Amino acid sequence: MEEFTQEQIEARKKAIFDAMGKRGQRQIMKIGYDKWDPIQNPKDPIDIRRDKTKRTSQSLIREFLQQTSHDKNSNAYAQGALEMCLGIINDDEKVRGMFEFAQWYKALLKEEGFDSF
Secondary structure: OOOOOHHHHHHHHHHHHHHOOHHHHHHHHHHOOOOOOOOOOOOOOOOOOEOOOOOEHHHHHHHHHHHOOHHHOOHHHHHHHHHHHHHHHOOOHHHHHHHHHHHHHHHHHHHHOOOOO
């Protein structure tokens, strides 16, 4: 990447500022023209969260929906599964409670002699 002199940087900054609309210029003046940096480096992409098995939420949902029976795969069903998946990956307390309750309830049903709900 080329290096610019301080004069070149200031000239580019002024050219960008002058090319902006009045509303944009007012916003810059609120934060301070001296603090404003129109030539910022690009930000790093957000890291892709993965679960303990190193899968992304997208790959987990795809696998889950492919392995479940197709008559269950309504939009609401898939949306619920996706919400649980994201909650588990993000270690959301609410989802942890829902997950543990579901496991407990499944064991209770089995104990009582029922196949599932």
